Amino acid sequence: MSATFPFDSRAARKQMNQASEEGSVKIEARGQILLIAIDRPRKLNGFSAKMLTELAQAYERLEKDPSMFCGLLYAEGANFTSGIDLAKFVDKMARGQRALPFPEGKIDPCSLRRPFRTTPLVVAVQGICFTIGIELMLAADVVVAADDCRFAQLEVKRGIMTAGGPTIRMVERAGWGNAMRYLLTGDEFDAATAFRLGLVQEVVPAGTQFDRALNIAERSAAQAPLAVSATIENARTAVELGPEAAVAQIIPTQQRLLASEDAKEGVRSFVERRVAKFVGK
Structure with missing residues (x-):
């Protein structure tokens, strides 16, 4: 006997196909690393409004989930991203609105306004990496590029x-x-030019960029999360406000860190000559 459903299957299929056409940003927790995947390979991973919203949500999860010690942004398929569908965003830009729909008060993946991300983020890029692709990787902490990368800021x-x-x-x-x-x-x-200019930190054979980026993310996630976040914050202060402001943070930041469980564990592991086990407290 064939099954019957209380809805129009054609309409459901159309809705599913539309959602598929718009692409998605998927997340997966792998241990203490949050994997963030750009998933629209049939459209060269071009960002739809839906995907931009999901990207912001993924960054918010990375920052707010205490069990996540590092993030890894990557893309499915042969290309990182061809950019955004410009025609769908120009009207907003003309009205003085930001083109990228990242909610106020939430983490901005481009790190152009507060609150800033303090959880480390590694990015693996391959193939086409245009416009927002460059913007996202420059707003991250470490970038691993495949040797087949093509970069362009086309605006x-x-x-x-x-x-x-x-x-x-x-x-x-x-x-x-x-x-x-x-x-x-x-x-x-x-990719060689991007490396020479300091825009990416490593260039690896195409197809190995994800594994290399994951290795770096795992190495970062093995360190003390509070100390890692403090390092990011202090470096950002130096860039934005200058060395004097960053120096002024050092002693109070060290005092705060030394009162943490992780600092005590770090000292014990040093004395006992073993690998430290950090918990982010």
């Missing part, structure tokens, strides 16, 4: 300016001339 070719941070971070990492060489032309550059 000037569309009559607009990049809004996710490269005008700040590419200049900061690569220097004015090196950054403007690509920001003002929209030209593509390869």
